[in-house]
Amino acid sequence: MTKAILTEDNIILNQSLGGKEEAIRFTGDILVKNGYVEKLYVDKMxxxxxVTSTYIGNHVAIPHGTEDAKSKVKETGLSIVTVPEGIDFGNGNVAKILVGIAGKGNEHLEILSKIALVVSEEANIQKILEAKSKDEILNMFNEVN
Incomplete structure (x- = not known):
């Protein structure tokens, strides 16, 4: 039986993080703790x-591992962390929503397109940042299926 890709355990709201490296580690550690990836995957993130910034615009960054990190992925999964005060991802890019991703095979491509559909709308960014419960975020991402 495969794990759910996104669960309440994978979502952390209103986190305060000290910088880009801490943010990426925190996002990756959720995936480690919940059994989606091996610890080494976080180093690959x-x-x-x-190599290239995972900041995609609209206050969103999608940290993920390098191509050779695929062997460290046990199950496809996502982690979502909201950081209302934002994290500087360089060049004036401030991420307030971090979406950690680990995909087996090419599953990450389908997941990325679903994430993009949600976060491409400014209204959704506000809804995510203002979410009072993890359920609100789960519902937003599950509606995209």
Missing amino acids: LEREE
């Missing part, structure tokens, strides 16, 4: 960020 940081490595990916050194």
Whole structure:
């Protein structure tokens, strides 16, 4: 039986983080703690960020591992962290929503397109940042199926 890709355990609201590296580690550690990836995957998330920024605009960053990190993925999963005061991802880009992603095979491509549909709308960004419960965020991402 495969795990649910996104659960309440994978969502942390209103977190305060000290910088980009801490933010990526925090986002990745949720995936580790909940059994989606091996610990080494988090290092590969940081490595990916050194190669190219995972900031995608609209106050959203999608930290994920490098191509060679796929062997460290046990199950496809997402983690979502809201950081209302924002994290500087460089070049004036401030992320307030972090979406950690780990995909087996090419499953991450389908997941990325679903994430993009949700976060491309400014109204959804506000809804995510103002969410009072993890359920509100789960529902937003589940409606995209």
